Amino acid sequence: MAVVVALVCALIFSVSSLGNALSSNYYDKTCPNAEAAIADAVEKAFANDNKVPAAILRMHFHDCFIRGCDGSVLLKSVGQNTAEKDGPPNVSLHAFYVIDNAKKAVEALCPGVVSCADILALAARDAVVLAGGPTWNVPKGRKDGRVSKAIETRSLPGPAFNILQLQQSFSQRGLSMEDLVALSGGHTLGFSHCSSFEKRIRNFNATHDIDPTMHPSFASACVAFVQQRTG
Numbered sequence: 679m680a681v682v683v684a685l686v687c688a689l690i691f692s693v694s695s696l697g698n699a700l701s702s703n704y705y706d707k708t709c710p711n712a713e714a715a716i717a718d719a720v721e722k723a724f725a726n727d728n729k730v731p732a733a734i735l736r737m738h739f740h741d742c743f744i745r746g747c748d749g750s751v752l753l754k755s756v757g758q759n760t761a762e763k764d765g766p767p768n769v770s771l772h773a774f775y776v777i778d779n780a781k782k783a784v785e786a787l788c789p790g791v792v793s794c795a796d797i798l799a800l801a802a803r804d805a806v807v808l809a810g811g812p813t814w815n816v817p818k819g820r821k822d823g824r825v826s827k828a829i830e831t832r833s834l835p836g837p838a839f840n841i842l843q844l845q846q847s848f849s850q851r852g853l854s855m856e857d858l859v860a861l862s863g864g865h866t867l868g869f870s871h872c873s874s875f876e877k878r879i880r881n882f883n884a885t886h887d888i889d890p891t892m893h894p895s896f897a898s899a900c901v902a903f904v905q906q907r908t909g
């Protein structure tokens with residue numbers, strides 16, 4: 679888990695807006711209490727809902743993979759533009775209210791200073807810590823993006839991707855196979871809807887009910903899980 683979460687930093691560095699020099703003390707003079715306010719907002723949300731850490735970690739990943747860690751996943755669809763938030767892989771993202779609350783708290787302290795992209799990156803770190811994971815330093819100074827297009831969420835890795843497709847998706851963002859393996863450990867937290875993997879364990883194809891490329895014990899665990907859920 680330590681390696682996994684440490685590599686979230688690699689994710690942040692690799693896919694954050696290129697050209698921006700991030701720094702650990704970015705808000706020290708302009709908004710010294712921002713980090714505490716964000717941690718407080720995440721803690722309050724977690725006290726009411728223990729699913730919050732998984733939600734925020736996945737939100738951060740989905741933000742970073744499209745246009746870098748620029749907060750574009752937080753933008754709402756407006757007029758003719760359907761935003762990332764409403765793209766198919768993102769409709770199951772949840773707990774956006776946590777970032778809204780953190781932003782409100784930070785704005786009350788120092789209006790117009792801290793980017794939403796930084797708030798999301800910090801909240802993801804705080805959420806993992808609350809869930810029992812390790813902490814890491816989050817360099818700050820990300821700029822908020824203004825472009826958010828649902829169509830671009832097609833380039834998020836899908837649940838049916840094979841290892842080559844996953845590797846390609848990560849390498850396009852400057853992430854290695856080691857990063858892929860470690861970051862996949864983000865799934866230590868949270869849950870998946872059956873729809874994400876059901877196709878592989880039921881009526882897979884004409885000759886196999888279960889996808890033969892799945893590890894047999896993993897496949898039977900999935901079958902048992904789905905049977906339990908559907909009765």
Ligand code: HEM
Pocket residue numbers: 686731732733735736739770772835836837838839844861862863864865867868869870871872874
């Ligand atoms: C390697 C490529 C990845 C694929 C194909 C993938 C796919 C998925 C899928 C299909 C779900 C279930 C969504 C649902 O049913 O609602 C999920 C959940 C999740 N993913 Fe990933 N993911 C990947 C990488 C990551 C990374 C890098 C992280 C963070 C470091 C991450 C964090 C999470 C978390 C925390 C959840 C649970 C969300 C919740 O319970 O609300 N994933 N992922």
